[in-house]
Amino acid sequence: MTETAPRLRNTLREHRARFGLTQEQLAALVGVTRKTINTVETGRFVPSTLLALKLARALNTSVEGLFQLEP
Amino acid sequence: MSDVERMDAARDRLIYLSLAGFLVWQAGDVARQVFDLLGAPRALRVAAIVVGLLGAVAWACGLVLLRRWMRRLRANPSLVMALEDEVVRDARLRAFAVGFFATIGALAVVTVVGAFFPFSARLAGQLSILVAVSVSLSALLHFRRRIEVD
Numbered sequence: 001m002t003e004t005a006p007r008l009r010n011t012l013r014e015h016r017a018r019f020g021l022t023q024e025q026l027a028a029l030v031g032v033t034r035k036t037i038n039t040v041e042t043g044r045f046v047p048s049t050l051l052a053l054k055l056a057r058a059l060n061t062s063v064e065g066l067f068q069l070e071p
Numbered sequence: 072m073s074d075v076e077r078m079d080a081a082r083d084r085l086i087y088l089s090l091a092g093f094l095v096w097q098a099g100d101v102a103r104q105v106f107d108l109l110g111a112p113r114a115l116r117v118a119a120i121v122v123g124l125l126g127a128v129a130w131a132c133g134l135v136l137l138r139r140w141m142r143r144l145r146a147n148p149s150l151v152m153a154l155e156d157e158v159v160r161d162a163r164l165r166a167f168a169v170g171f172f173a174t175i176g177a178l179a180v181v182t183v184v185g186a187f188f189p190f191s192a193r194l195a196g197q198l199s200i201l202v203a204v205s206v207s208l209s210a211l212l213h214f215r216r217r218i219e220v221d
Contacts, residue, residue, distance in 0.1 A: 024073060024076065027075070027153070028073060028075070028153075031149065031152045031153050031156070032152075032153055032156040032157075032158070033075055033076070033079050033153055033154065033156060033158070033159070034075075034076055034079075035079070035158060035215075036156050036157070036158040036159075039158055044217075045157075045158055045161065047157065048157050051156075051157060
């Protein structure tokens with residue numbers, strides 16, 4: 001049986017919406033470009049631990065609250 | 072639009088300008104060398120030189136503007152952090168990898184073709200540099216454009 005690599009799901013968009021932040025505003029809070037927030041939100045880029053921690057802190061949640069492994 | 076977004080967009084425009092200038096400059100110079108090899112009419116060689124010079128001027132303008140862009144960046148440490156974030160570094164790394172393999176491919180082609188149709192080492196080197204720079208910059212723009220697709 002072949003084992004497939006687990007995918008990372010995120011709830012960044014939902015958390016961002018809860019705070020009423022645009023991608024650009026969140027980017028400014030964590031010190032990256034808007035494109036970076038966009039690529040993370042759409043799952044095209046898996047952020048480093050450092051960025052994940054910064055995002056979690058900016059959105060007042062935990063890293064596990066933002067990112068989950070898809071079953 | 073914030074300073075970060077403005078400078079990010081400006082960087083892309085500068086890369087486009089540098090790439091276009093470099094391609095025209097080198098294409099003109101390579102064309103001149105090929106015309107020399109083929110003994111083409113003088114008018115064609117002069118045209119290739121003029122085209123190459125125009126490209127060189129555009130490339131030089133791109134370099135000057137890029138230096139100004141970098142000076143503005145260095146003046147503001149928070150901009151450095153945002154504009155050199157991990158997605159930007161990832162795109163750059165992947166673009167260099169693509170450029171590296173394209174250069175190896177170009178060198179292989181030049182070596183094989185050179186076995187049948189001998190040409191100068193300068194032309195071979197120039198073609199390799201042309202491929203290395205143009206493919207790396209094109210790949211960088213491609214990866215950065217892909218980032219923008221929502």
